[in-house]
Amino acid sequence: MTPPTPAIVTQSAVRPLPRWALLLLCIAYVVPGFVGRDPWKSADVTAFGYMLELAQQRTPWLAPLLGGMAPETEGLLPYWLGAWAIQITPSWLLSPEMAVRVPFAALLVITLMATWYGVYYLARSPGAQPVAFAFGGEANPPDYARAIADGALLALIACLGLAQLSHEVTSYLVQLSCTALLFFAVAAMPHRTVAPAIALVVGMLGLTLAGAPALATLLGVGSVVLVVLAPGSSTDRRLPWTLALAAITVVAALVAWKLDLWRWRIVGANSGGKEWQSLARLLLWFGWPAWPLALWTLWRWRKQIFSRQGHRHLLLPLWFSAVSIAATLTTQPADRALLLGLPALAALAAFALPTLRRSVGALIDWFTLLFFTVSALAIWVIWIAMQTGVPAKPAANVAKLAPGFVPQFSALALVVALAATAGWCVLVWWRASRDRAPIWKSLVLPAGGAALGWVLLMTLWLPLLDYARSYGPQVRAVQAVLGADPGCVQTVGLSRAQVAALQYHGNLTLERAGLQDECNWLVADMESWPASERMVNAARWERMAVVPRPTDKNDHLLVFRRAAR
Template structure:
């Protein structure tokens, strides 16, 4: 006889995760990466460059953000608006790049909150409930749903692919935010309608304005189709059934019309090739980017396989599978595969959460030990290399850093050291708590992955932040250009990328002008990869080669500097 659900959960296994501890963990994950660093290449500095241009532009430019007439690769509007508005409203003492990060930090908060409430709503659905015991004692629905949501949120924080992309000021984070908001809205449609419908409308509109109108329409149509199928299996009122179909459908139609009116339908289909190398690279991306969620997702699909045959009755599986299918399809068919895969993380965290009440004790122990060894080893490596950079002992790590980042001078920040030390001590306490004797909770297997990922991200953004900033920022290269050209106010440029242009205008405060025969700037900057096309843009007789500047950590990125020798 097949049980109605594979989850067997007693009331004692759904005890509450302390809210203070959960909030502190989220803050320790969110805040590092938003403070004390420069915009990084490539997507981070590029998106920030468009925000800077909008913040100083007139109203007519807001629907067409450009850098020297070059449109963004991602046809987004809202992320650039938010960054520009934040810079315009920020006080004068606040750095522009930090001000631009503030709305994105709030969006990351919304990702975590919306994912938690989405899982909570799905875990309260009838198909997700654990087996009822003959003499009582099974987990109560509200307590069970809260514990499942805690476990799913911990799994999301522990996901390796979330860390860097969720701390950049790019459209990818905005798309993730509005995907999570839509996920919550569709998951909560079985109960009250006002707040879920508002979340769906805001989520689909935000996705459209963040460069993903096709994804928004697919989510809306999928929600309407599932609402039509689900209403045949539930005893809800006719009005509720109607809104579960009409709400997502109307929102999808409205977002499609909005995208058309703003000319946001720009198709960039790039399916993977047939070579083994491309598919192997894509497979590796799936494996590391979604770790440690994907093994738990596979376990969920196996243990809940009988419920998969009747998805209209099991919305806790249907909704995350819909979001996962759309995100994985987008990953396979678009060039930015990692940023498209980011949209799958709320759904993956939900599916992974439903593996927790079915895990055997041996599997849970295996997860704990692997996580403990992996993240403890990573933390030790980070500390050893930092000590080597500061004290020169041991010598080899510092020598490796000097080789990879020539010209870097280590610096010591007392505040960063205290934060890193506090995070390490918290990790040691967490490990001691986890291996100690205490009552089990279904979210316990996700504590070490979330804590370990937070620890390593905190250490990277405190102890290693100076060297990472030196390696990932354009600031050192721009500073070298300023020294060689005596800080010019006007330079001509040729063949420069969006990120390079943004860096010259932000870090160097340079007025960049496209290379042409009519321009009169005293210096010309050329990307070495496009030097062959330079004679078509300028008169070679008016310029002489002066010097070349390379990024310290990327010898393939070289800027050639030319000095004017004749006035046109």
């Protein structure tokens, strides 16, 4: 016997979110962060450095090197995408860092679209439908599915951990988009053929080539089981999809083996409690506010989860979320692993909407309203203090945390920030009105607030964030010591990010240190000095400067000039 569904939804509650409003929200979330900023420390600028090396044909495509160092992540696809973008984009049209961001912005758009359509097809499942009323008036399946999908997209945008990591040109954004494509493919299999097949191949192979073959294999195996157990699907349709899923999973595993992408990445937590505490904090804020709603879904739909019918609309996002959380607890970096589970977590959160009580929805609204309004007010006050010096205390704090920073004024940034703030006020006014029918209403303020905060940071605070998070100021200080034409520069102990920053921001020709080198300048990381005598004869070098990063007391570069013989 099929357990009763907990969703009780009327037709008036599934009125769709206006498409223009949803599109505007997505644009406001995607574009800021990809436009107008420098590559940031450290994964962002490191990935960009490898892409630049490949585009300029200075390293092999199958074994890229940056300063003689191989990538920390084995995935090759992200570097290929960036390098191809640089090569095909005219230099007069876009700068290299902007050309790289175009395909990665498209990947974020694909993530949002795949999440929406995946949840839409899950909500069309028989077990996901709301209770049928005795005299009619319940939500019809297409409108209900559209409303649930709108809620899932709002929940994804509202997740606090998505903002920064989804705007970096790293392998993790490629993994995120490929995971979302795989999620969509399995969700849409009972309803479509061509689009899920394409998404399945691209998602599985892309996830493997982006450096996550184990994750691709786990998601593929779990998806095979879910397709086999899917209720309401004919055997004629399930068998081809089962074979296709199994075949592409095997192919992806073989590709990873052929390219030597398999690595043991499981690490244990430290013996003390600090690591577990940091993981707990990460789990708490990274997926907020989707994870409380996801837990509510697990509770209200528990009978369907444990029933023999195997309801895909619950088990599929639950499996994707479980794999991501397991990777978060056992691998590093933890936040990057948790990022891949956000689309599935948003899907679980969306199925909580038909079961939320009005008091819970009101609590979400009030908390979100206070949190994002106070945050936006703080961003504006600090920006005004940077521009005018009033209030004095925020201006003094900025000067202390970012010594040497000179505030910049941009009329365009101000106009965009004012428009975003006005949009937030309109959204709050709409939510406070009597229009309480749509089931996605409880996630409008969280998504709008997250987009508002991101837009304000990427407009009003962008010069400050560039100064604090990029290597530009430090590299310019190094250039001032080296002079106009330093020739080749030897390096000792530099990280991949430092090498990429010196090559791009400083346009320097770097060579790894050696006793036989003829370069007149040497740049070393302070923690790596003095270097081994096999690499550098310290007696032959005269220290010229110690160049710190203005916002990091532990990141210093030493600049040496070859001593006169």
